[in-house]
Amino acid sequence: MIRFEYVSPNSVKQALGLLSANWGEAEILAGGTDLLALMKDYVVTPKRVVNIKQLPGMHAISAERDGLRIGALVTLDRIADAAQIRRDYPALAQCVADAASPQIRNMATIGGNLCQRPRCWYFRNGMGLLPRTADGKSLVVEGDNRYHAILGNEGPAYFVSPSTIAPMLIAYGTRLHVTGPTGDREVDVEKFFRIPTSENEREHDLKSNELITAVVVPPAKGVRAASYEVRQRASFDWPLATAAVALQMNGSAVQSARIVMGAVAPVPWVSQEAAQAIAGKSIDERTASAAGEAAVSKARPLSHNDYKVKLAAVAVKRALLAAAGQAVPDVHNARGGAA
Numbered sequence: 469m470i471r472f473e474y475v476s477p478n479s480v481k482q483a484l485g486l487l488s489a490n491w492g493e494a495e496i497l498a499g500g501t502d503l504l505a506l507m508k509d510y511v512v513t514p515k516r517v518v519n520i521k522q523l524p525g526m527h528a529i530s531a532e533r534d535g536l537r538i539g540a541l542v543t544l545d546r547i548a549d550a551a552q553i554r555r556d557y558p559a560l561a562q563c564v565a566d567a568a569s570p571q572i573r574n575m576a577t578i579g580g581n582l583c584q585r586p587r588c589w590y591f592r593n594g595m596g597l598l599p600r601t602a603d604g605k606s607l608v609v610e611g612d613n614r615y616h617a618i619l620g621n622e623g624p625a626y627f628v629s630p631s632t633i634a635p636m637l638i639a640y641g642t643r644l645h646v647t648g649p650t651g652d653r654e655v656d657v658e659k660f661f662r663i664p665t666s667e668n669e670r671e672h673d674l675k676s677n678e679l680i681t682a683v684v685v686p687p688a689k690g691v692r693a694a695s696y697e698v699r700q701r702a703s704f705d706w707p708l709a710t711a712a713v714a715l716q717m718n719g720s721a722v723q724s725a726r727i728v729m730g731a732v733a734p735v736p737w738v739s740q741e742a743a744q745a746i747a748g749k750s751i752d753e754r755t756a757s758a759a760g761e762a763a764v765s766k767a768r769p770l771s772h773n774d775y776k777v778k779l780a781a782v783a784v785k786r787a788l789l790a791a792a793g794q795a796v797p798d799v800h801n802a803r804g805g806a807a
């Protein structure tokens with residue numbers, strides 16, 4: 469074991485003082501379901517672990533003027549079970565209930581879910597976020613890339629964004645509250661995720677001495693939302709492709725749509741093409757299918773993952789049909805509804 473310092477601050481101010489201006493020196497510990505696995509494998513070797521579980525003000529779900537505030541330390545099982553979320557954001561509740569396993573949802577926090585590190589097997593084997601051969605070629609492009617990105621993969625990043633909840637939060641237009649040494653700020657979840665261009669960067673917009681304190685989901689009255697996940701198995705696993713959609717309808721026609729794909733790119737992938745394909749139209753088998761095709765029209769699969777193009781198109785199509793309240797084949801992973 470590599471020695472590290474373990475600290476449990478009681479205030480946000482104290483916690484911020486214990487974080488570092490450089491990534492890798494100090495790590496935040498929330499539920500620990502990702503961080504501890506990375507530490508056990510020596511992929512992450514911080515000098516200090518800052519346990520934030522005791523920080524005040526980050527454990528509650530509360531209705532605020534600008535929407536529903538979910539503290540960053542609220543666990544996934546509490547989100548899935550919260551009556552208010554099941555009533556007002558049923559697609560979010562279902563998407564969270566589908567993530568991981570009961571044991572993990574019992575520990576995992578929403579802040580940690582958004583900051584969890586990629587499942588890329590090169591990264592998890594200590595080869596870095598942007599693994600390269602000695603002569604600078606991408607190990608992913610040259611190697612086994614069957615689970616890697618089909619969009620946003622111009623390089624040097626080829627991993628896929630792992631959170632299955634982030635696409636749904638983006639579809640609902642969620643914002644993050646972040647605090648750091650220079651004060652508080654807000655960021656759209658959509659803009660939070662970044663494609664790193666060097667090993668010194670992370671997959672998001674957070675600085676190494678900042679904390680997520682809450683997510684705020686705007687009111688969603690009348691929004692029809694749903695997600696669809698294509699998984700190798702129905703039990704706990706990361707899906708191969710997902711889609712989350714949120715629709716504002718004008719009668720039977722789509723007034724506006726947010727369509728976000730997961731597990732296809734280094735960031736949750738917002739598809740303007742798919743949204744345009746259904747603008748002003750009603751959702752049926754034909755229009756949903758056309759939106760799915762539009763969503764992957766710019767996909768550039770790697771050598772071993774062209775199968776994901778079809779899966780992503782199907783995920784978008786089925787999420788749209790589910791959001792519109794229509795029957796979806798193989799319904800076990802399609803959940804949704806209108807608030």
Ligand SMILES: Cc1cc2nc3c(=O)[nH]c(=O)nc-3n(C[C@H](O)[C@H](O)[C@H](O)COP(=O)(O)OP(=O)(O)OC[C@H]3O[C@@H](n4cnc5c(N)ncnc54)[C@H](O)[C@@H]3O)c2cc1C
Nearest residue numbers: 496498499500501502503568576577579580581583632680
């Ligand atoms: C078998 C298995 C299956 C899984 N399946 C899924 C799935 O289907 N869908 C899915 O989305 N996820 C899945 N996960 C991942 C799981 O949801 C995450 O590990 C979990 O949400 C991380 O939350 P945590 O509180 O345990 O974070 P931690 O492990 O404590 O932290 C994770 C990262 O986030 C940072 N962090 C934590 N909280 C904050 C904060 N408030 N501000 C800033 N940084 C912070 C930490 O420093 C660390 O880098 C699975 C995990 C396992 C082990």
